[in-house]
Amino acid sequence: MGFLCNWCSYAGADLAGVSRIQYPTNIRIIRVMCSGRVDPTFVVDAFLHGIDGVLVLGCHLGDCHYITGNYEAEIKMSSLSKLLNIVKFSDRMQLDWVSAAEGNRFAQIVSEFTKHIQELGPSPIKENKTKTQCIDDLEAVKSVLESSRLRGLIARQRDLVTEKNVYGNQIPAEKFENLLNDAIYNEFVRHKIVIKIKEIGKSVPDIANEIGIKAKEVLEHIVVLRSRGLVDVHEINEEIPTFISIRGG
Amino acid sequence: MAKRPAYSNLVKTMRESKFLFTGELEPKKMVDLSSILHSAEEMKKTGKITAANVTDGPQGDAYTCSMVPCHLVQEKVGLETIWQMTVRDRNRIALFGDILGGSILGLRNLLALTGDHSALGDNKNARPVYDLDSTQLIDLVSKMVDDGTDLEGNEIEGGKIEMNVGCAANPNSNPREPEILKVGRKVEVGADFIQTQTSFDIDDAKEFLKELEKFNVPVLLGLFPIKNYGIAWYFNENIPGVSVPKDLLAALKTAKKQYKEDKKKRNEAIDKINIDFFEPFIKEIQKTTKAAGIHCMAVHYERLFEPLLKNF
Amino acid sequence: MKKVGSVLVVGGGIAGMQASMDMADSGYKVYLVESTMSIGGVMSQLDKTFPTNDCAICILAPKLVATGRHENITLLINTTLEKITGKAGNFTVDLKQQSLFLDQETCTGCGVCAQECPVEAIDFFNEGLSKRSAISVKFPQAVPLVFSIDQDLCIGCGFCKGVCKAKAIDYTLEDKKTTLNVGALILAPGFDEYDPEPTQHYGFGKYPNVVTSIQFERILSASGPHSGLILRPSDGIIPKKIAFLQCVGSRDKRHGGEYCSSVCCMYTAKEAVIAKEHMPIVQPTIFSMDIRACGKDFDKYIERAQEEYGVNYIRSRISSIKEIPESNNLILNYESEDGKIANETFNLVVLAVGALPNQSTKELAKTLKIDLNEENFCKTKPFSPVETSREGIYVCGMFSEPKDIPETVVEASAAAGAVNVLLSEVRNTLIEEKVLPKEIDNIGKPPRIGVFVCHCGINIAGVVDVPAVVDYASRLSDVIYAERNLYTCSADTQSNIKEKIKEFNLNRVIVASCTPRTHEPLFQATIREAGLNKYLFDLANIRDQCSWVHMHEPKEATEKAMDLVRMAVAKARKLVPLQEQQVSVIHKGMVIGGGVAGMTAALNLADQGFEVFLIEKSDKLGGISNKIYQTIENYDVQELIVDLIKRVNDHKLVNVFLNAKINSIGGYVCNFTTNIVFGKDKQKKEFQHGIIIVATGANEYVPKDGEFLYGKTDKVILQSELEKVLFTDSEKIKGLKTIVMIQCVGSRNEENPYCSRMCCSEAIKNAIKAKEINPELNIIVLFRDIRTYGFKEKYYNIAREKGIVFLRFDNKFLPEITQNETQFSVDVATSRGDKITINADLVALSAGIVSDREGNETLAKMLKVPTNNEKFFLEAHVKLRPSDFATDGIFLCGTARGCATISESIAQALSAASRATTILSKDILVTEGVISKVDPALCISCNRCADVCNYGAVGVKYEQGLMISEVNPLLCKGCGDCAAECPAGAITMSHFGNFQIEPMIAEAARVEFGNGRPRIIAFLCNWCSYAGADLAGVSRYQYPPNVRTIRVMCSGGISKSFILQAFLEGADGVFVGGCHIGDCHYIAGNHDALRRTLEIESDLESIGINPDRFMRKWVSASEGKIFSDTMTEFVEKIKKLGPLESGFKKSIEIVK
């Protein structure tokens, strides 16, 4: 699947068409007004629907019809790829710039990407062995991207790091970076936990080895999820309490 | 108060200060009094029993009245009886009528009792009378015997009746002084003799008898030979203030266990236990106190009299 | 240099709050400087407090609210002290307030900003066990309820400003510098817990399952990270075996301080008990050296912990801790009592961390130029425990010495007492009496009600359709005006309300917003400023008990909000103006008891210009302290007594009466009348006075009938007799070779089950003094626990360095003294199990303190005040009101209250004097309006009201020959118990009367919208269960919207007819909530509630109502979760039962 911004990459694709430059048929293109419009959740939705690879193309930095659209896209896609990296989907997504004049660059990118995806093989969501695990992961990624915390951070990253924050000074890039990374990682694990204990209550050690992180960390996340009203105690048998998701606030 | 003449053989023998024994007959809910007569026969046979009490609704239970068995025992067996009468069931009119009837039938001894409350008996919801209390009953008998009138002074045709009246006293009451004062009241009103309730403690009994001496009225100390372990246990559990001595209780229990199957051997053992306990008891009372005798309440246990009293 | 009538209090913990309240109530302007975001101090972090197991927030919150809104106290949060100049009576102080980046006035504490903030950081309040965002409030019940931005966390994304509807956030706000001119300073900066992390002491920081005691306190707390579930940090499992390690950072030269932190033994026992209560499978083990339980009823607490809760004490210090990696369990190896090395595995280890001086105190001391002692605490002297080295600056609480909460509160009042003397001539100079307009008389006029519904930003409006509620309210009868506001509690809306009252000539005001417990006083003050009597107001709680707890059912939440408003309007129609009672105060005081405590209190009051009558039953002043020569810190006690006696006799305002006996004490607070007989020739005297201070002291225990052969041989003497010899006739000591001292004589036994607190330090002082006189002397002290708490620990070490032997014996086999011609020896079985015989020349018995039993008994009857079963006087509240009695106007200090050292008695005396000054400093004492009133025409003089009143405020006046009951407005606390009990309906509880509650019940039961079935009516008591419901709101614990709450002051005020009326009006279920037995704010109101509800329950079946439709449950102010679970479970149960009518036969026909 390909998201092409109307002013540059879509025009580039048209030029490839006008110049009859051939490229593989696997790609289906959706036109958006600017690469900045591509919401990371679109990409995750695509994967959830079984798409094997997603291509996001925008104007070269500085050419953007909306001036900073592609910068935003760059930030969104970098955070998205961090998340997809956790669930081993990051190499099925690629962001690139194609100007209106680069018909062949467009075709070349498409064919390389198609070959690259073919080598990777079909999306793990299709084999029923990894199907449920994969859906859980992608669902978690999707809800992380929908959480107000992440959207806020991603949305303001650029002007806080490059321009100035409310106090009139810039935040050192790597300070923001590890704040963002922590946020991404924590929110992902939290949503994974919420999904894991949707139906049946599980204890902290069980959750820990199901998700594969230390029990101490799971407990800290459980505390945060309980204060947000997303998780509550299910029952206490002997000395092991189990937790379950509740339709939270 | 000048002593009333001894109308009954019992009071006469008492006044001859001969150490005597009285037994106890308890007519239950029965029409055929043959068992009572048989017990009376046994008592008469020992020759040691001067008279036998006949109970009147003991523990508040509705049993055969005491007047008729008294009369029959005196007629058929020739053993004098002590007619027990409680104030629980009859008001003063009925009491007066019965006493007259009794004297006509030749009953010469009357024991005036308050009587256990109906709430303790087998007709718990009965309404107790208690028109008179036991002291006032003695007063009634005194008026009938000494003045030949009823309580209100109305004359009895044919003058006075001949009867002696006795009262009860409880050695186990604690505090003791009210009991002594009460007996004093009864003697003052005209009691001829005293029969005490059962006692198992020899020193306590001796002390009680000592205190009764000042009324110089013959006293029969009550003893209760125990027919089986069940009765002993009942006594211990339900009547506080009365406690069966530990060794007696234990002996009865072992006897019951040892001769579980053989009834005859068991009875012999129990008789022996009773004799071993009571005979020295009676000897001691006879020797060391001024008691006029022993009121032996061997109810339905008349077979004990003969062996128990053989050397008295 | 003119003195200034204001005080600066540094530190907003329990000490700072108590000192500020005392000063503000005594007529001084108070500036309370708090370095963090809210007052409350460490106590706000505690779950429960010993020895009563009261929930800390339950007893602290009322004080927080009272301090927050006291008109003479200005809170300066996030502020530190920069510079100070001037001297006693007139200081100039420079303060710097770090910017909160939001305006403290406009912020309403709605908390929406915290939810939007993307930054996550460690929550220090929960000791790092949970997260908070960059903009946060310190804890849910914080006062002032204001958020603030933590500068170094915030990334400046601007979200919070975006969502803040109150427009309170302003990133450009600078730090504010202010200079104040004050008369005196009181320092109460508190303490820091010892931090074992830097040195990884006992593996803290390395092993996850090693936590500090303050962390465990948060784990236990129902408002903590796990809402009361005890979970191990490593894997969230309930730790079956918990080990508590004592003296971490205390009594240890290498870590923390050499002193003893005084409180850890007790708070560890409490934490073990509470852990066992929460989770019965928990088996707590406490490793300690001595168990220092030396306060009132502390020993009983420890015994109960061992017997009832199975807490296992092991007397040893841990050598090392190792962790088993897979299970994160911990292996402790230690040397057990009988010398063997043992090791045991535990699932969790709690370190009882000691108290270190607050790290800001070093430069605070520098700026204030006051001296610190070698442990960096504030330097004070035993006979002036609250004075620092600089005149005019006083200290109280942990800053001077580690101490327990009651001692801290006592010292806070004592500091206030000292300031009272310093600034007595400028009292009431800086207090502006608020000029209030004349109350509009609207008795008898028809009700004209104004309804103000609040959005509270999105907290209410996000769930409840506020415009619909306003429209609905406007259509209710008698409602003249209804409007909605963004934040009803904000300052501009207050003035708007005042305008509307004038404009529409409203005579009743209803606000539908948050909890009345914090905001009712605010609105009452506002409508009073508009000329309306403040009791013509009611508040519908549509936030904490509606929108916040029914977030997923907006429709039902809106309907519930409308119901709650309709209920409030129904009550409003029946509200009547109430006048506060006013009584003129006699500016004189009576002090009973002429010991050190009595004299100190009398001098303090007299120095402020109040005449004092000092009553002493013996023929000389000084009391029990006459027997003491020196304190352990070598201060001369006899000199103190002589000085005090001289000052008392010379003072023209102190009338001393020796050999005095009190015949009778009549009257009540502000005008007592006492007549006494005094002097050798029995002169009579009667006088009036406003307050009473009880300082009757106690006696030294005298061993009875040959106990330890006392009185049988001159070789056995009491510690006090040994002291007399040491200090007056030391020659005798020179000849001796061995002295044996036996501790706990007459204390901690069947007859006196408490520790007398001062005998350990007395014994050690005597031992050290004896060693000085005769160094070869060998001294053996036989002890059960050496309880040298606080800085006295230093002298315990000195004693051991001087070679004094300390031998522990067990309580089961007491030491025996054998005396015959040849030998005089003491045999003792030591805890190691071996028997030792010591040949001694002299045995000193450390006899404890016993109360003056029948003296206290007769006085207690006269004053109608309670005593505990050891016949010491019982104070109003063990923790927070140690110097008051429950009955107003009577105060308590010295050993009459319980065992105490001389310096503690002096502090208690100053404290009692300061508490008394809060009354004496006023001309008119104004009492609360919400009290009961008796209608004499209806009273059938059955005196049932007196049986239920715990304050002796109501009852038939037999003595005055008036056979009718009467309420004493000064003593009535307004719980409503007597009104619910009165058979003749003669007593009405104002503001919560039957004619006001019954219309509310009717409206609560009316199902007006949709099918609101099942409908539950809940009667909740204001102090605990209503507060628990609010906390459920604050913590967003959801429960079904079928409950309609009616607030009463006490569960004891719920009469049987309320419950039956609720069923009659059609409620499907009725719930009665109250405080846990023992927690009741009015001492025993919930006992009567229990009796009445049990009677109702037994009849429900026979009147055709399934008993399951009624539920009674005790809920404390911190059990938000339990409240929401109970409501959910109750609603489910009632749903199964179906509506009330379903249980009834179908046809409703009128039978003629």
Next chain:
Amino acid sequence: MIITQQKNIEEIYDMVKQYSKILVAGCDGCCQPPRSINEAKVLAQMLELKARSEGKELKWKAITVLRQCDDRIAATTVRPFIEQYDAIVSLSCGLGIVMMNRIFDNILTFPAQNSMFGGAENNAENTFAEYCETCGECLLGVTGGVCPMAGCAKNLSNGPCGGTVTGKCEVGGYTHECAWVKIYERLKKFNRLDLFTKYRPPRNYRNWSSPRFIEINKSYTNEEEPKKEEK
């Protein structure tokens, strides 16, 4: 005071089942146990609930009367409400019920209480105890203020009977104190045991059996001399 015990609710309800409007009257005469307007209101509420559970509608009003056994007080207090109500339920003792039925003969007054005995609060044992039997021949003068009629199960004039053990009465399983032992102890305290031992003749039961009347000689019409009563 006349001590009463409330009947159980079903029994009271059965009495008034067929009425739709009832007046519930409390009585403040002897206020232990309390039976005033509050208790009346609670009882009325319970009856209404019971009626509702049986599918009937019950209207009620709760009032209280200073003393229902005083005809003038009862009459003036209750008369204003009589017309609107079909029946009266009264919480007073038997005296009140009889008086209400006598002065309002066109409406029935039903008892909500069982009148138990003349007595008062015994705070030591938290019970109401019977202290006077109104037997018409008071012995309290000679028994040191302890009534043998109220305290002794057998109403003995010359007690104690043989059934007392350790000072406790056989009736009721040796739990209550024997009146005569208390009399003995009280008289011993004032060393008046002479009163104890004095014999008291049989009682005049006429004074203790109803119906009993006492002449009120309000006014004299000196036509006939009062007849001498032959002794």
